[in-house]
Amino acid sequence: MKLEDVKYSRPDIVGFEAAVKAALISMQGLSDYQEFKTQFLAVNKLSKDFVGAYTIVSVRYSQNTADKFYEDEQNFFDEILPQFQKSSTDFTNMILDSVHKNQLSAEFGSQFLDLAELARKTISEEVMPILQKENVLVSEYQKLTSQIKIEFEGKTYNTSGMAPLLENTDRDYRKRASKAYYGEMLKNQPEIDRIYDELVKVRTEISSKLGYTSFTQLGYDRMGRTCYGPYEIAEYREFVLKYVTPRAHELKKKIAKTLGIDRPYQYDGLLFPDGNPTPKTSPEQMIADAQVMYNELSRETGEFFNMMQEKGMLDLLNRENKSPGGYCTYVDAVKSPFIFSNFNGTSHDVDVLTHEAGHAFQCYCSMHFELGEYYFPTSESAEIHSMSMEFFAWKWVDKFFLQDTEKYKLGHLMKSFLFLPYGVSVDEFQYRVYENPSLTPQERRAIWLEIQGKYMPWVEYDNEPFLENGGRWQNQGHLFFSPFYYIDYTLAQLCAFQFYKKMNRNFENAWKDYYELCCTGGSKNFLELLPIAKVSSPFEESGFKATVEFVYGEIENIFTTFNQKAQA
Numbered sequence: 001m002k003l004e005d006v007k008y009s010r011p012d013i014v015g016f017e018a019a020v021k022a023a024l025i026s027m028q029g030l031s032d033y034q035e036f037k038t039q040f041l042a043v044n045k046l047s048k049d050f051v052g053a054y055t056i057v058s059v060r061y062s063q064n065t066a067d068k069f070y071e072d073e074q075n076f077f078d079e080i081l082p083q084f085q086k087s088s089t090d091f092t093n094m095i096l097d098s099v100h101k102n103q104l105s106a107e108f109g110s111q112f113l114d115l116a117e118l119a120r121k122t123i124s125e126e127v128m129p130i131l132q133k134e135n136v137l138v139s140e141y142q143k144l145t146s147q148i149k150i151e152f153e154g155k156t157y158n159t160s161g162m163a164p165l166l167e168n169t170d171r172d173y174r175k176r177a178s179k180a181y182y183g184e185m186l187k188n189q190p191e192i193d194r195i196y197d198e199l200v201k202v203r204t205e206i207s208s209k210l211g212y213t214s215f216t217q218l219g220y221d222r223m224g225r226t227c228y229g230p231y232e233i234a235e236y237r238e239f240v241l242k243y244v245t246p247r248a249h250e251l252k253k254k255i256a257k258t259l260g261i262d263r264p265y266q267y268d269g270l271l272f273p274d275g276n277p278t279p280k281t282s283p284e285q286m287i288a289d290a291q292v293m294y295n296e297l298s299r300e301t302g303e304f305f306n307m308m309q310e311k312g313m314l315d316l317l318n319r320e321n322k323s324p325g326g327y328c329t330y331v332d333a334v335k336s337p338f339i340f341s342n343f344n345g346t347s348h349d350v351d352v353l354t355h356e357a358g359h360a361f362q363c364y365c366s367m368h369f370e371l372g373e374y375y376f377p378t379s380e381s382a383e384i385h386s387m388s389m390e391f392f393a394w395k396w397v398d399k400f401f402l403q404d405t406e407k408y409k410l411g412h413l414m415k416s417f418l419f420l421p422y423g424v425s426v427d428e429f430q431y432r433v434y435e436n437p438s439l440t441p442q443e444r445r446a447i448w449l450e451i452q453g454k455y456m457p458w459v460e461y462d463n464e465p466f467l468e469n470g471g472r473w474q475n476q477g478h479l480f481f482s483p484f485y486y487i488d489y490t491l492a493q494l495c496a497f498q499f500y501k502k503m504n505r506n507f508e509n510a511w512k513d514y515y516e517l518c519c520t521g522g523s524k525n526f527l528e529l530l531p532i533a534k535v536s537s538p539f540e541e542s543g544f545k546a547t548v549e550f551v552y553g554e555i556e557n558i559f560t561t562f563n564q565k566a567q568a
């Protein structure tokens, strides 16, 4: 079935609640496992259908925000979702307390139960009103930052529209753009400080009501981290400091030299003197080239991409009334993942075709699971699929970048490498903030400067008050809407680097491991997935060191050849 042929009808929430309630009562007294399992799967199917209807509504509404029908349906779901969640939670709790739990675990794997057990710890009747307060604060932040308008040389930009300006090849232009951007951020700083301060206090209150000693562990539990905790992450950050920071510092100096800059400032994020790489063909051509790429990469990716196209599961081009941004989701009625994006002619479009398609391909490979809970893994694992696919695509990226291909590859490696110290800084900052929730906003910003000085000693600000007073993290939305998420990007990057290393040695074998990982989906936790992918754990020092040194060696080699060519 194609996406456009899916018939939607509004689900009956009252009927759903009644069915779950009936199942709950009948299952509690059941001694027969087979009968228990049959009812468990039946309720699972009801939930899947409910979520499926909701997905259709949000997909169709994002495809056309002028569609009144789906706008009303979206509002309907916003209203009834708490009821659905309440029913689902009651049902899950009954499963967790049931005598058949171990047998379910033996048959379907323990991961969905482990995740449910963690999720149960993160919520209670008592904290419901405070959770609502947390949501209100997150919305306030999102509203505030999306309304920030930057006037610059006769044009008005929003915060994400400023990013390309800061990569302009004219240094003085970049400096002026930076002034305009951070000047505007400074005006909003008191309000951002206030929102974050309240968030920290609200989250601390929630965690203490739930019996946690600080918000940190609650943040980890919300992320579904069943196999590592703050202690492992603290050690891991030390590895970054020890092995990545010195190399990244060296790299920063090399880049500055090619840019002809003695002291790089915040507005010198440019990687190449003649500009960062851009795709050279039309959006339509890029999609056609992606189809060739996936058909050549492997049989499975070919079938996947052809199916996505045939079923109308790629909505990538810009169109009037589409909602902004991009995402990847699963549509049960079509039995396929779906990718949504708004192509804009930058290298972001290529990321959609490689990174987002990596997420979608993993989901496609995991659809064989009976439990929908296993279609996507927890986020540090999910980013391995997407970030590794970016590297598998290297063999074909010349189709998109033409003369900029070498530049793209070098830039891709350098950016990924330089990201690691920033990623762990964001993590350590949050750890410090939640360990001591009574800090003032000024004290928090001072802590940011201290942490940044440790992991990124090269950072210098050119008399920019917003940054010099420690505001750098305040436009990083994750700290507000998804605390402790950020470290996941760095963990996955370490794993993706290992895939890069493997594919350089033997492409076929690397692909086999990757495919195996995709087919395991979310049925296992992060540390259990790593041996399946045949990559070492980022928490293991010697493997970490070897990966970082290999990648840095690659960067040095490509860097040298690239600059020799550029000079010749």
Ligand SMILES: [Zn+2]
Pocket: 355, 359, 382, 383, 386
């Ligand atoms: Zn991703």
